[in-house]
Amino acid sequence: MSGSSRGPNDPGRRDRIIEAALDVIAEHGVRGATQRRIADAAGVPLGSVTYHFEGGQELLVEAFTRLAETVSARYREPLEAAETVEEARAAVVEIICGGSVWGSPRELVLSYELYAFASRNPALLDVIRAWMAASRASLSRHFDARTARALDALVEGLSIHNSMDAEPMSRQDVAAVVRAVSS
Amino acid sequence: MSGSSRGPNDPGRRDRIIEAALDVIAEHGVRGATQRRIADAAGVPLGSVTYHFEGGQELLVEAFTRLAETVSARYREPLEAAETVEEARAAVVEIICGGSVWGSPRELVLSYELYAFASRNPALLDVIRAWMAASRASLSRHFDARTARALDALVEGLSIHNSMDAEPMSRQDVAAVVRAVSS
Amino acid sequence: MSGSSRGPNDPGRRDRIIEAALDVIAEHGVRGATQRRIADAAGVPLGSVTYHFEGGQELLVEAFTRLAETVSARYREPLEAAETVEEARAAVVEIICGGSVWGSPRELVLSYELYAFASRNPALLDVIRAWMAASRASLSRHFDARTARALDALVEGLSIHNSMDAEPMSRQDVAAVVRAVSS
Amino acid sequence: MSGSSRGPNDPGRRDRIIEAALDVIAEHGVRGATQRRIADAAGVPLGSVTYHFEGGQELLVEAFTRLAETVSARYREPLEAAETVEEARAAVVEIICGGSVWGSPRELVLSYELYAFASRNPALLDVIRAWMAASRASLSRHFDARTARALDALVEGLSIHNSMDAEPMSRQDVAAVVRAVSS
DNA sequence: AATGAATGAGATTTCATTCAT
DNA sequence: GATGAATGAAATCTCATTCAT
Numbered sequence: 001m002s003g004s005s006r007g008p009n010d011p012g013r014r015d016r017i018i019e020a021a022l023d024v025i026a027e028h029g030v031r032g033a034t035q036r037r038i039a040d041a042a043g044v045p046l047g048s049v050t051y052h053f054e055g056g057q058e059l060l061v062e063a064f065t066r067l068a069e070t071v072s073a074r075y076r077e078p079l080e081a082a083e084t085v086e087e088a089r090a091a092v093v094e095i096i097c098g099g100s101v102w103g104s105p106r107e108l109v110l111s112y113e114l115y116a117f118a119s120r121n122p123a124l125l126d127v128i129r130a131w132m133a134a135s136r137a138s139l140s141r142h143f144d145a146r147t148a149r150a151l152d153a154l155v156e157g158l159s160i161h162n163s164m165d166a167e168p169m170s171r172q173d174v175a176a177v178v179r180a181v182s183s
Numbered sequence: 184m185s186g187s188s189r190g191p192n193d194p195g196r197r198d199r200i201i202e203a204a205l206d207v208i209a210e211h212g213v214r215g216a217t218q219r220r221i222a223d224a225a226g227v228p229l230g231s232v233t234y235h236f237e238g239g240q241e242l243l244v245e246a247f248t249r250l251a252e253t254v255s256a257r258y259r260e261p262l263e264a265a266e267t268v269e270e271a272r273a274a275v276v277e278i279i280c281g282g283s284v285w286g287s288p289r290e291l292v293l294s295y296e297l298y299a300f301a302s303r304n305p306a307l308l309d310v311i312r313a314w315m316a317a318s319r320a321s322l323s324r325h326f327d328a329r330t331a332r333a334l335d336a337l338v339e340g341l342s343i344h345n346s347m348d349a350e351p352m353s354r355q356d357v358a359a360v361v362r363a364v365s366s
Numbered sequence: 367m368s369g370s371s372r373g374p375n376d377p378g379r380r381d382r383i384i385e386a387a388l389d390v391i392a393e394h395g396v397r398g399a400t401q402r403r404i405a406d407a408a409g410v411p412l413g414s415v416t417y418h419f420e421g422g423q424e425l426l427v428e429a430f431t432r433l434a435e436t437v438s439a440r441y442r443e444p445l446e447a448a449e450t451v452e453e454a455r456a457a458v459v460e461i462i463c464g465g466s467v468w469g470s471p472r473e474l475v476l477s478y479e480l481y482a483f484a485s486r487n488p489a490l491l492d493v494i495r496a497w498m499a500a501s502r503a504s505l506s507r508h509f510d511a512r513t514a515r516a517l518d519a520l521v522e523g524l525s526i527h528n529s530m531d532a533e534p535m536s537r538q539d540v541a542a543v544v545r546a547v548s549s
Numbered sequence: 550m551s552g553s554s555r556g557p558n559d560p561g562r563r564d565r566i567i568e569a570a571l572d573v574i575a576e577h578g579v580r581g582a583t584q585r586r587i588a589d590a591a592g593v594p595l596g597s598v599t600y601h602f603e604g605g606q607e608l609l610v611e612a613f614t615r616l617a618e619t620v621s622a623r624y625r626e627p628l629e630a631a632e633t634v635e636e637a638r639a640a641v642v643e644i645i646c647g648g649s650v651w652g653s654p655r656e657l658v659l660s661y662e663l664y665a666f667a668s669r670n671p672a673l674l675d676v677i678r679a680w681m682a683a684s685r686a687s688l689s690r691h692f693d694a695r696t697a698r699a700l701d702a703l704v705e706g707l708s709i710h711n712s713m714d715a716e717p718m719s720r721q722d723v724a725a726v727v728r729a730v731s732s
Numbered sequence: 733a734a735t736g737a738a739t740g741a742g743a744t745t746t747c748a749t750t751c752a753t
Numbered sequence: 754g755a756t757g758a759a760t761g762a763a764a765t766c767t768c769a770t771t772c773a774t
Contacts, residue, residue, distance in 0.1 A: 157340030
């Protein structure tokens, strides 16, 4: 009975492949995210990728879905913790300036890849819409619908520009803009 | 004798290939932008692509550079035409809601691909920075630096979200947000 | 059920490709030794060549290494069989004139290709040096070091010239020269 | 009348291409001797190579023919200058050990390429035979036919081995072998 | 005569997928 | 269930040659 052949010997493997896929996409882009590279990054044999995922498309969809969920969760937390409008504004500033949501350039780069990829993939477009809806729902606990939407867009735009600018906008200026939009 | 479009004399060919590359990227993504597809889209033989461009990377860089210049120009025009702050605000609203800058989903999709691609290509990062600087310069004719930056980010964020939302933010609401940020 | 030569189980395939490579080099030169031709000669699909060898360079190096080992072994045998100096001289003459070492023009032609190729490949230069050292070691069982070296060079030079001359040097004359060098 | 279009503007160009071809073969092998590389090495446009030579084969044949003539001439001179047998022996030793004939590894490497290439090119085989005949004729002024042939082979073999050995045979030893063969 | 542009053929390489075990 | 071997398709790249000027 030693070494049973029933059941997965490595239950976390599927997850590891998904995480590795995101790493590879961040480093090489969707274009360079070949199954072999993903397998290497995950430390599993190539056949394992084909075994766990029916084609490369499926793996990409799952990876991006996970990305959206992860980032979305990190977005929601500080907003749900806020109890006053003032705290909510501070949370928005933190999301834009702090490293808590877009922890590293990694997530932001991945989001560009996601947007590009989702343009041709309806399933992922739905994932993005759900993500956006969740973000706005969190904001709506503190702001009216239109302001929530505007703040959400502001987070998006400032995050992108800050990541590309030589010097990002100061936290103080971000706070001023957030206040202007939300009052 | 009337200018055949083939043979040794086709001075616009290089340009046509670049335009075709953008079309193919918009339709199939950077991942699907193979040289053969680009050649077919441009109506030139495959060898012509490798003749005019030293490898696929160079072609992508040139194509994205052209994209940035084109979109940047379309962004600048309405702002430079504006003569009062009020007109400038209207121009910003038009850029976000109208079809003049992001004429079609095409340009927006291409910009996602560009952001993703530029993350791994310093030369293109510089192109993007120049684009952003030009946009802000146009805005700075009417607004102070911080506001210019904020509006630029707002354009980015709202454009993206509007393109993905089932129903985009109304022009009226956009105008309200623009006014809030710029006063 | 009788061992099909295809499918996932063909352990000799790597070897067959190497042999085929030597055949193709002999017939078409290193210049004409394309992977497709080698694959055809080995009776395997093209993909199989790239699967077993990391690039064409590796295949060439392995093929030439095998050539050196094969020819070297054939060189050594008659010399190790010899028990007297007289028999050793006869063995040298046999190596030069008989078909035992340079069985066919094939091996000699291959050795030109090897020398040319090794000029730009340190690993193969080492293989050749080992080959030469082995040859001299065999000769040194019967002759002093300097004579061994001279005889080895003589074998080389006469083999080459005989293969290109319209009429090779007679066995009798070869024997005389060998005697002159080794006394 | 300035810049007449009649007649070749650059009469030495054909020669320069041939020399460049030998340089490229020495550096990259016949396999790497592409017309583009040769054109670059000669400092002429690519079209010029096709213009002066009907196909790459012709260029290679001419280049190797020139090589044979050049090396052959350098071989002949010291032997024709010799007036006694003793001087002739010294000349042979000089050919093997000195840098006068195989001035650099370049010529020797080129000769491997030539031998390999000539195996599949009858015209070049004739060039090699003529070269060998000329060498022997020079030697025959001082030695009998059989000895001439043996010395010629010895030159070949020792040159090759010396070029590959970590340490070449000493001039003194070479002289002893030459004497042994030629007495 | 001479050449740069152009192109088709083909060589190399990469890749997703299949399959036997 | 899991995987290494294997392969065909296709993408990239190289090259000799052709052609209009």
